[in-house]
Amino acid sequence: MATRSYEDVVEGQELPPFVVERLTRTDLVRYAGASGDFNPIHHDEELARAAGNPTVFGHGMLTAGFVAKCVTDFVGPASLRRYKVRFANRVWPGDTITCRGRVTRKYEEAGEGRIDGEVVATTQRGDVAVTGTFTAGLPRRGS
Amino acid sequence: MAEIDRARIGVWGPEGTMRVELGKIREFAKAVKDPNPVYADEAACVAPPTFLMTVAHWVGDLGATRSAVKLDYRRLLHGEQEFEYLAPIRPGDVLTFRSRTKEVFEKAGKRGGKMLFVIGETEYRNQRGTVVAYTRSTVIETADAVRA
Numbered sequence: 001m002a003t004r005s006y007e008d009v010v011e012g013q014e015l016p017p018f019v020v021e022r023l024t025r026t027d028l029v030r031y032a033g034a035s036g037d038f039n040p041i042h043h044d045e046e047l048a049r050a051a052g053n054p055t056v057f058g059h060g061m062l063t064a065g066f067v068a069k070c071v072t073d074f075v076g077p078a079s080l081r082r083y084k085v086r087f088a089n090r091v092w093p094g095d096t097i098t099c100r101g102r103v104t105r106k107y108e109e110a111g112e113g114r115i116d117g118e119v120v121a122t123t124q125r126g127d128v129a130v131t132g133t134f135t136a137g138l139p140r141r142g143s
Numbered sequence: 144m145a146e147i148d149r150a151r152i153g154v155w156g157p158e159g160t161m162r163v164e165l166g167k168i169r170e171f172a173k174a175v176k177d178p179n180p181v182y183a184d185e186a187a188c189v190a191p192p193t194f195l196m197t198v199a200h201w202v203g204d205l206g207a208t209r210s211a212v213k214l215d216y217r218r219l220l221h222g223e224q225e226f227e228y229l230a231p232i233r234p235g236d237v238l239t240f241r242s243r244t245k246e247v248f249e250k251a252g253k254r255g256g257k258m259l260f261v262i263g264e265t266e267y268r269n270q271r272g273t274v275v276a277y278t279r280s281t282v283i284e285t286a287d288a289v290r291a
Contacts, residue, residue: 020176027174027176030173030174031174031175033170033174034167034170034171034173034174034175034197035171035174035196035197035199035200036196036197036198036199036200036201037196037199060221060224061193061196061221061224062174062175064193064224065174065175065177065191065192065193066175066176068175068177068191068192068193069175069176069177069179069191071192072177072179072191072192073179077179077181077189077190077191077192078189078231080192080226080228081227081228082225082226082227082228083192083193083225083226083228084223084224084225084226085223085224085225086222086223087220087221087222087223087224
């Protein structure tokens with residue numbers, strides 16, 4: 001996959017959104033297995049209810065992973081220099097999660113062209129699940 | 144409430160190792176619904192941005208390596224997570240990690256009571272001794288038990 005070059009990005013540019021349609025319990029189990037985060041509140045229905053929840057809910061880092069895909073689809077995985085997320089609201093099975101981002105700044109640092117951006121994941125209810133920021137170092141055109 | 148040992152803030156805990164495997168990267172990429180073919184390409188592959196969360200497989204509970212703070216797990220929230228990438232992480236790499244409590248501070252909660260913020264940091268070095276990444280997590284111990 002070709003990596004985007006520094007010259008091809010402008011401040012204010014929006015990243016193509018990434019939409020996860022109707023999160024399933026299987027998605028949560030798959031992430032638990034892949035990440036090693038087996039907190040049962042994300043897969044054990046009985047335990048989740050006993051703790052006062054209507055059902056199991058998504059790992060914050062799963063949503064953060066969806067947002068990261070939105071970012072690396074734009075900059076390429078090798079270009080990422082920093083990624084930071086803040087967890088706001090939880091996501092539930094059946095939710096549709098939309099990840100969006102925007103380039104906020106373009107500048108030179110550490111001998112490369114860099115961009116900063118902000119990202120957000122929202123649900124179909126309009127709740128913000130995750131907000132975040134990223135920094136990427138992009139190659140020069142033709143380099 | 145948490146028990147804080149101020150003398151241990153900033154002190155690195157014991158080291159552990161994790162081998163970065165292409166199969167594990169593919170599994171992780173699938174879990175975050177990322178079909179980017181680079182994650183199946185041994186030569187071109189770099190780890191996905193949040194892949195280092197898989198260190199959980201190898202430590203069980205990272206908190207156990209951060210001995211400065213004993214937290215009350217009934218009152219715990221994961222507030223923020225940060226990744227700083229200094230060099231590519233590739234299949235075949237053997238990463239040595241160590242962790243510390245970087246910072247502990249209190250803030251007033253919205254509904255009264257104190258909230259305790261604990262920033263933990265983990266450093267990852269590859270088999271050549273190069274520091275490839277830092278991860279930093281902010282966990283919050285609330286004044287009351289976490290309610291759904």
